[in-house]
Amino acid sequence: MPDRPARLVVLVSGSGTNLQALLDATADPAYGAEVVAVGADRDDIEGLARAERVGVPTFVERVRDHDDRAGWDRTLADRVADHEPDLVVLAGFMKLVGEDFLARFGGRTVNTHPALSPAFPGMHGPRDALEYGVKVTGCTLFVVDAGVDTGAIVAQETVGVADDDTVETLHERIKVVERALLVDSVGRMAREGWTVDGRRVRLGG
Structure with missing residues (x-):
């Protein structure tokens, strides 16, 4: 890493608690x-407001404003590139990035998943873990690739499953651990560098 703070571009779709x-x-x-x-891929969300309140520049690139998903992906990559990031963090970003984006930012884009990959990929990790009856689940920080929650694993933390857990209570406990994992791991990547x-x-090193 260069001898300066690492430059992070964060992509969000909602409330922005990880942001x-x-x-x-x-x-x-x-x-x-x-x-x-x-x-962001949506207007008027709290994630953008959080950034604006502390003076961080924001941009919005909506899929529906493009002829196709590939055009959106290319433009999103251009918008991110404008800010010359060392690392791109998908923090509750609810769109899959595509071929053009990964060609430019592959190996330096990370995302979190509320399960212990490779188990329970997709949108419903906590629900799927609970329904399967596991006693331990958790969260994963991974390097984004072309799959769904399939990228190389940066870090993981475990969360125990209680007998009386609901999807909501389990997910809330996972979110707390997930935020800490994200902050700790991104900080280490910034300060120490990383290789895939x-x-x-x-x-x-």
Whole structure:
């Protein structure tokens, strides 16, 4: 990594609680990173408002404003590239990025998943874990690839499943651990650097 704070572009689709955790962390110069822009696929969301309140530039790129998904993906990549990120963080971003985006930012785009990958990929990780009857689930930070929650794993944390858990109570506990994992891991990537070697991600030199 260069001898300066790592530049983060964060993409959001909703309330931006993970974004807020990163904004809070980057307020400390020792964290080693700064959020230089926040992008979204929707207008008028709290995630954008969180960025605007602290003076972070924002942009919106909606799928419906493009002729096709590939055109949206190319334009999204252009908008992200305008801010010269070292790392792109998908923080509750509810769209899959495509071929053009990954050609430019593959290996340096990360996302979280509320399950222990490779188990329970997709939109309903906590529900699927609960229905399967596992005793332990958790969250995963991974390097984004062309699949659904299939990228190389950066870090994972476990969360126990209680007998009286509902999908909502389990997911809320996972979210707390997920935010901490995201902040800790992105900070380490910013300060120490990282390499992706096949399925393995190594932090530090």
